[in-house]
Amino acid sequence: MLFDNLVRNYEEWFENHPKIYEEEIKTIKKLLHIGRGIEIGVGTGRFAAPLGIKFGIEPSRQMSEIAKKRGIEVINITAEEMDFEEEFDFALIVTTICFVKDPLKTLQNTYKALKKGGFVIVAFVDLNSPLGRFYEKNKFKSKFYKEATFFTKDDIIDLLQKTGFSEFECVENLYGNSLDNLSFKINRCNGGAFKVIRGKK
Known part of the structure; x- marks a missing residue:
């Protein structure tokens, strides 16, 4: 599994880019729902912990051990194996959509896991942004990112619509074509790299 061997690199990325990490958290918070949440692909808990999410799924056992130390209950399954039914008020998916084998199945399982009126929040690097194009090229x-599939905002909304979600909202942050020259501001979605889309069940 890709991330089993990259746990230290993953953690170091956040330690080496604290401003980017802080801005991503702030951007997600703009659309985060209240209630019982799940993070799909919780990793080491870098997002769930500061956002108050206490439950997640994560196939990498090495990453989930760190998440557990951050106070998160983790089940070691993939998003495609997930089988909850109307248990959660919201589900957060941060960049995970770029790494799953079956994005549509992932979102179908997410839809099933949400209560009626619940929300999915998908955060990702937009392929149509300067930073997204840089990542894709390199x-x-x-x-x-060597195994990642990058998506545009329209790609994500199309997948969410096919799943049954509606009432979409989108905010963004991170402007620039490399990690070394980014500017930061939370706006409605236009040209920023880090996009957060919320849909309602």
Whole structure:
């Protein structure tokens, strides 16, 4: 599994880019719902913990051990194996959509896991942004992104609509074409790299 061997690199990325991490958290908070939440692909808990999410799924056992130390209950399954029914008020998916084998199945399982009126919040690097195009062009040099599939905002909304979600909202942050020259501001979605889309069941 890709991330089993990259746990230290993953943690170091956040430690080396504290401003980007802080801005991503702030952007997600703009659309985060209240109630009982789940993070799908919780990783080491870098997002769930500061956002107050206490439950997640994560196939990487090495990553989930760190998440557990951050106070998160983790089940070691993939998003495609997930089988909850109307248990959660919201589900958060941060960049995980780029790494799952079956994005549509992932979102179908997410839809099923949500209570009626619940929300999905999908955060990702937009392929149509300068940073997204840079990542796509150079992904085979990257430890993290070599197996990623990048999506545009329209791709994600199309997948969410096919699943049954509606009433979409979108905010964004991170402007620039490399991690070294980013500017930060939370706006409605236009040209930023880090997009957060919320849909309602």
